[in-house]
């Protein structure tokens with residue numbers, strides 16, 4: 001059967017851009033249905049360095065690395081904050097709308113065709129799929145659903161099993177001048193202001209990105225059952241504690257995270273990638289790098305003609321997430337205890353930076369913590385690409 005395209009990718013966020021660019025660079029005829037024009041994803045814009053290698057592989061412009069995070073303020077209500085300056089940058093802060101434009105540009109330059117329309121339905125056909133959209137119907141041999149949280153259901157595909165939903169709200173405002181020296185190159189994380197989650201403040205140049213999120217769902221760390229309205233109330237208290245004006249608007253959405261079992265992300269000649277596949281990190285609530293990673297693996301498996309490879313190679317990420325879930329349970333479940341530990345041994349905060357830089361796997365944090373508590377330095381992977389590029393798959 002002849003198709004209009006070899007592969008159709010739905011969605012042009014990190015997962016869709018990475019899948020589309022990887023496939024197109026290898027010479028495949030790729031169509032990306034990019035969804036509605038003008039949609040800006042609510043996001044903290046924090047990219048941990050463990051995914052740097054993927055950003056470089058995509059050829060993203062230098063401004064992506066302009067706003068580094070080298071310091072952390074770890075706060076908790078009614079307790080003095082812990083300040084930690086790391087030996088190196090742990091993450092970068094990006095303007096999410098601009099970041100998505102750069103991703104789209106990378107996919108186009110790689111040779112993918114991009115149409116600004118939503119896929120309405122994906123219907124299985126012999127040897128592939130028929131995909132319907134407002135601008136016409138297309139057909140393909142392989143389908144990558146990278147259309148974000150709920151993306152699988154919307155296309156009539158089988159959704160992944162989601163154990164945890166990270167529900168978060170975010171807003172941006174000008175950075176008050178008095179906070180500039182405190183927040184330059186720094187991130188603030190506040191534990192304990194919302195059960196089972198955290199509040200954040202990221203300064204990106206003269207912009208302050210503020211938000212709060214918590215985990216909801218089976219066995220979630222906090223068991224917080226309130227809705228987004230409850231989260232918004234906790235958020236207003238959070239910014240008041242830090243001397244900021246009340247928020248007049250915020251935007252919110254969810255990040256699906258896997259539960260204990262590895263989600264099924266492949267079905268015949270279709271696969272899910274990024275948030276559609278529940279790849280969010282259940283410890284940090286980070287999802288952009290994980291989406292890039294899964295998009296890349298999905299593309300490589302399609303190029304090899306065997307999507308089973310994608311399901312198998314995602315095992316490394318799911319293993320990381322199992323440990324991430326446990327870390328989340330401990331830290332967000334016992335925020336006061338964790339904050340006191342950080343006060344007593346601030347050097348242990350460096351382990352978080354080691355994870356952000358990909359020098360240490362989340363799975364390796366327990367042994368590293370043991371070493372720190374015995375006064376020894378943990379074994380790290382200090383090579384440029386670190387743990388995430390070399391050992392994850």
Ligand SMILES: Cc1cc2nc3c(=O)[nH]c(=O)nc-3n(C[C@H](O)[C@H](O)[C@H](O)COP(=O)(O)OP(=O)(O)OC[C@H]3O[C@@H](n4cnc5c(N)ncnc54)[C@H](O)[C@@H]3O)c2cc1C
Nearest residue numbers: 011013014015035044045046119147148274275287288291
């Ligand atoms: C409040 C908040 C803060 C966050 N902060 C961070 C952070 O600081 N760092 C971090 O790494 N992650 C963060 N995340 C998570 C991160 O935004 C996501 O994990 C990441 O965007 C997932 O990428 P994706 O490509 O899978 O999906 P998305 O980025 O959601 O992209 C999916 C795209 O598909 C499009 N689409 C939807 N339906 C269709 C359709 N039917 N057809 C075609 N296209 C469609 C959408 O319009 C969208 O453009 C945050 C999330 C939230 C909600």
